[in-house]
Structures are given as C-alpha cells and as structure tokens.
Amino acid sequence: MSDQQSKENLSAWIDGELDHARASALPNQILESAEMRQSWSEWHLVGDLMRSTGVARRSTLTRRIVEQIEAEPLHHFPKNPQPRYGAGLWSGISGRTRLIYGSAVAAAVAFVAFVALAPQMHEHGFVEVLASAIPESVTLSQRPAPPVLLEDPRLRELLEAHGSMSIRPVSAEVR
Amino acid sequence: MIRCCARLILILSVGVTAGLLSQRVTAQQPDRSSEAFLARMQSAARALSFSGTFVHQQDSILHTSRITQIIDAKQSVTKVQALEGHLQEIIKTPHEMRIYLPERQVVKIDQTSYPRAAFPAVFVGAPEQILKNYEVVQGGSMRIADIDAVEVFFKPRQESRWPVRAWVDKKTSLVVKCQKLDAQGAVLEQIAFTQFSLLSKTDATSMGSGTANTNSLPLGVLTSSFTGVKDWTVRDASMVALAPAPSLKYRPETLKGFEVVGVYQRAAKSDAAPFSIRRYVLSDGIATVSVFVQSRSVAGPLTERVRRNGALTMLSREIQEAWVTVMGDIPPETLRQFAQTIEWKRSP
Numbered sequence: 001m002s003d004q005q006s007k008e009n010l011s012a013w014i015d016g017e018l019d020h021a022r023a024s025a026l027p028n029q030i031l032e033s034a035e036m037r038q039s040w041s042e043w044h045l046v047g048d049l050m051r052s053t054g055v056a057r058r059s060t061l062t063r064r065i066v067e068q069i070e071a072e073p074l075h076h077f078p079k080n081p082q083p084r085y086g087a088g089l090w091s092g093i094s095g096r097t098r099l100i101y102g103s104a105v106a107a108a109v110a111f112v113a114f115v116a117l118a119p120q121m122h123e124h125g126f127v128e129v130l131a132s133a134i135p136e137s138v139t140l141s142q143r144p145a146p147p148v149l150l151e152d153p154r155l156r157e158l159l160e161a162h163g164s165m166s167i168r169p170v171s172a173e174v175r
Numbered sequence: 176m177i178r179c180c181a182r183l184i185l186i187l188s189v190g191v192t193a194g195l196l197s198q199r200v201t202a203q204q205p206d207r208s209s210e211a212f213l214a215r216m217q218s219a220a221r222a223l224s225f226s227g228t229f230v231h232q233q234d235s236i237l238h239t240s241r242i243t244q245i246i247d248a249k250q251s252v253t254k255v256q257a258l259e260g261h262l263q264e265i266i267k268t269p270h271e272m273r274i275y276l277p278e279r280q281v282v283k284i285d286q287t288s289y290p291r292a293a294f295p296a297v298f299v300g301a302p303e304q305i306l307k308n309y310e311v312v313q314g315g316s317m318r319i320a321d322i323d324a325v326e327v328f329f330k331p332r333q334e335s336r337w338p339v340r341a342w343v344d345k346k347t348s349l350v351v352k353c354q355k356l357d358a359q360g361a362v363l364e365q366i367a368f369t370q371f372s373l374l375s376k377t378d379a380t381s382m383g384s385g386t387a388n389t390n391s392l393p394l395g396v397l398t399s400s401f402t403g404v405k406d407w408t409v410r411d412a413s414m415v416a417l418a419p420a421p422s423l424k425y426r427p428e429t430l431k432g433f434e435v436v437g438v439y440q441r442a443a444k445s446d447a448a449p450f451s452i453r454r455y456v457l458s459d460g461i462a463t464v465s466v467f468v469q470s471r472s473v474a475g476p477l478t479e480r481v482r483r484n485g486a487l488t489m490l491s492r493e494i495q496e497a498w499v500t501v502m503g504d505i506p507p508e509t510l511r512q513f514a515q516t517i518e519w520k521r522s523p
Contacts, residue, residue, distance in 0.1 A: 155477045155489075160274070160283075160412065161454060162465040162487075162502045 006036060209311045212327075213302035215348035216341075220295060222246055223349055224378070227320065227371035228258070229295075233364050233485030242294070245374065253294065256400065264399055274412075277401040285412040287439055289456070295350040295366060297341055299436075300460025308332055308432040308459040309339070317342055319351045320368040329461060333431045335509040336462050337363065337486050347373065355486035355504065364485030414439035414454060423455045423466060424518035430509070433457040433464060443470070457503075464503030464510075468519060471496045481507045494519040 006029055012018040018026070029036050226243040238260070244253040250268070257263040264275040274283040298305055305311070314326030324342040331338055338360075342352040352367040420438040427433075440453045448470040455466040477491045477500050488510045491500040494517065501514040 152477065157412070158465070158467050158477070158500055158502060159487075161285075161287075161414070161467075162463070 006033070010036060209306055210302040212313075212348070213298075213305055213311065216343055216350060217298070217302070219344075219348040220350065221251075223347060224374040224376075225349070225371065226374060227368045229366055229368045231364075231366050232362075233487075236485075239369075247376070255294075262401070264401065266399060273399070275399050275401055277404045280404055280407050281410060282407045283410045283412045287412075287414045288416050289437065289439070295353065295368075297339065297350050297353050298461040299463065300458055304434075304458075305329070305460035308336075309461065316345075320371045322351050322368075322371060324351050334358070335429075335431060336459065336505050339461055357506070364487070414441045414452070417453075425513060426516035429513040429516050430457065430464065430505075432459040433462075434459075462504040464501065464505060464513070466517065467500040467502070469498045469500070471498055481511050483507050490514045492517070 009018055009022050009026060010029075224245045224247070226241070228239060228241050231238045231240065239258045241256045241258055242253065245251075253265075253267040255265040255267075262277050264277075266273045266275070270286060270288070272285045274285075276282070309329040309331055312328040312330060314328055316323060316325055318324065319342050322344050323346070324344055327341045327343055329339040329341070337355045337357065340354045340356060341350050343349065344351050351371060352365070354362050354365040357363055417438045417440055420435060423435060423438075434457060435455055436458045437456045438453065439456070440450045443449060443451045451470065453468045455468075457464040457466070471493065477498070478489055479491055481488055481490045483489075486504045487502060488505060488507045489500065489502045490510055491498055492514055493499075497519055499514070499517055499519055501510055501517070503510050503513075505513075
C-alpha cells in the first residue's frame, strides 16, 4: 500500500468513514510507521485547533485504537517467530507478551488521551458546551448544522438580540 | 573626597527622583496613540465600502458568509449572506436590521436603536472605555486574505473576561480577523476574512443605485436576493429604548468595568404583565452582557445550567415570578457569579 493511500485511509478512519477491513489494519500501521504517527498527531492537532471542545470525536478514536489492539486475533502470529529486520513492531513476540504489550500501549493511549482531555472534562462538570452535544456516532460529514439548543425559538430570539451588539454578524436563526 | 562622594550621591538621588516623577506623569497620561489607533479602527468599519467572504467559527462549528458594505453620502447598508446551510440574508441600515429566511418565508425586522457594532469593528464602546478595561498591545505583522495586517492584543485588566486578538489592515485600519480566547490562549470563537476587496467610490455608487454589472459584483446588492419569494410573514423583533433607563440591581464587583449602556423593552400583549420582554445591555467597550427579563408565564426557563457556545455563555434563573436570562461574551464562572447577584422585583 502506498504512503498516500495509507494517509487517505487514516483520514477516512479519523472521520469514521473507513470500512471495517481496512480499518482493522490501521492501528498496526500507526504503531509501525513513524510517518503515520506523525500524520496522526498532526491531523489531530489541526482538529484540536478547529474545535477546542471536540471531546467526542477524540475519545471515539482513542477507544477505537484500544479496541483494535485488543480485538486483533493472536493466531495470526507464528508459533516460532523468526525475527526479521524491518518487520512490524509485533513480529517475534509471543502471544502472551504481545497481549501485555498491547494492553500497555492501550493504557498509554488512554492515559495520553485522559491527560489531554482532563481540563475539558472538568469544564463539562459545570458548563454544557453546545458544540460537543452532538452524538459520537455522527461523523463530521453527517453532522447536523444546528446545535441542539438553538432549536428552541425563544432562545434564538434572545441570541439574535444579543448578537446585534457583538462580533457575530450572522443571525442565530436556522444555523 | 567625602565632599565629592556626597555631591555625587546628591546628584544621583536628584536624577533618580526626577526620573521616577517623569515616569509617574507618563503613566497617568492617557495613552493617546492607542486611543487614536482604536478610533481609526472604529471609523474604518463605519466609513469604508468593501465586499468579502468571511468565516465565523464557534468551537467546532464553522460558517462561511459573504459581506458587502456600501457607505457613501446617501446611504449606509451592510448585506450579509450565509453561504452554507439554510438560506439566510441580513440587511442592516443604521436604523433597521432585516433578516430574510426564504425557506420559511419569514422576514424579521428589528428597528431597535441599539448602538450596533459595525462589523468588523469588534467593539461598541469608546476608545477610552476600552483602554480602561483592556491593555492594548500591538504585535507583529501577518497576511490575512492577502492583506498586510498588524496584530493587536486586547489584554483584559481583570480576569473576568476573555482576551481578544485582532488583526488590522495596515492601510485602512479595518479589522480583518478577530479571535476571542480563553485564559489559556485557546481560540473559542473567531471571525476571519478569506477574501476581501475595498470598493471604489464609483463601484459603491453604481451598486447603490442598482446599476452595477461588473463581473465580481451582482446587481441589486443592497436589496434582498429573494425577491421571488411571495407571501412573506413579517415578524417585528423591535424593542423600545427606555429613558430614563430603569436601574438593574446586582453586585458590580461581579462584573468589574461593565456599565449599563441601554435598556430596551417590548410591550406586553395583554395587561397581565408590564412588558413581554425587557433587555438590559451592559458593556465594557468590547464584551457585552444582556440581561433579559421575561414574565414567568412564558413556558419554563431557557437554560438552568451555564452553557457555552464559542465565547458566548448563558444561564437562566427564576426571580420573583420572572425568568431572568443572562447572555454574555464572558467566562462561564463570571456569568454565573453575576447572574446569582441579580435582584428583580416585579413592579406593583
């Protein structure tokens, strides 16, 4: 698979638009390729900049990585592995050790995600952030335009009146 | 030798004292250059004719719109068209704002005499009020929508408000990008031009008279594009300014630097309530806070928990048979503390 194709798959996976067969191969590719890890980080950095409160999608991705690593069948690995130069990270590791490593990686990913998300989770404790009130199952391309709260016409009326004296030039109506 | 040292010490102490005094005098003087700079930013938004495309981002929600503003001796019109999602068009004149929603055949007309912020001026207050509440720091240069712009940082003098970062066209002083940040510097909300062009006097005049037919500018730019839509339902969203303005009871220390800049009201449809809605507007020059008071006869509170959407936060409380909803471009905790101190008594 070409690097370009791998990156396209990664992009589609982040958006939740990749089929199961190709998606199942991606966790290993991310772990094995420094370039893929770099792309993964960069795209998520861009995502973070675009939405400082996009907790839902990031937590979904983290969960997917953990699930992929845990769900991967052990019998794909040879019983007497021969270490090969340039082979994948998991090559040459016994099933049990691999399971331990897999859990460790999953824990590390979960830890990094927790550290990154902790301040926002704290904010969620007392502030409801409208933009993240969209269900996790909804992908970026399927996202509905109007945030839930704006469906209340009484609130839209007040938002519109308030917006007349702020940096918001567009009406809160039918966003 | 001793006499020589004493003389030296005396000279030094006089010098230091003079230096400190002159520094103090400088600090007490208003920052004339910043004041003039802010005044130029404000007048640019109110005096220039331009057209462009801009992106408005609130958290993860992005919207692209087109704006055309024509200002000449005869008129002052701003037209904003949503380029994504549902069709929507706003036409603003100094005395009126019309919001066209063609899919619902609704047009909202607001003739309230608000001191509206001229987009993209960012602020409504006078420069001296802004400088009282924000430290204005000029930063480096950056190109925005092919415009050579300079960064201006509005650092709040109190923690209870969002910092603001703007990029200003070096030639015209027009704001071409503006961000509201949280205390950690993360962008909560922003507006940025992606395409911008100043309109010449000839362009503006011909567009205003509806005779323009250049490649870049459509005909009838000052009127609604939805002339084909029939049977519009007209909704009056206007309020009346109250003078003298009735006072609002709250603890000022919860909203330092903010002043009530206007009180507006819409009459009640029946005699059961003195009004259907009243709005108090408070501002520190850049951020605004609205306090809406509605009769409790309207169903339920709007939002009993603090909610945030971009830089905007909101909260509702029930006080003395009224729903009081507070909306403001301020941090959630500030809004909550302020809302908790509001007192409201229904008029006898």
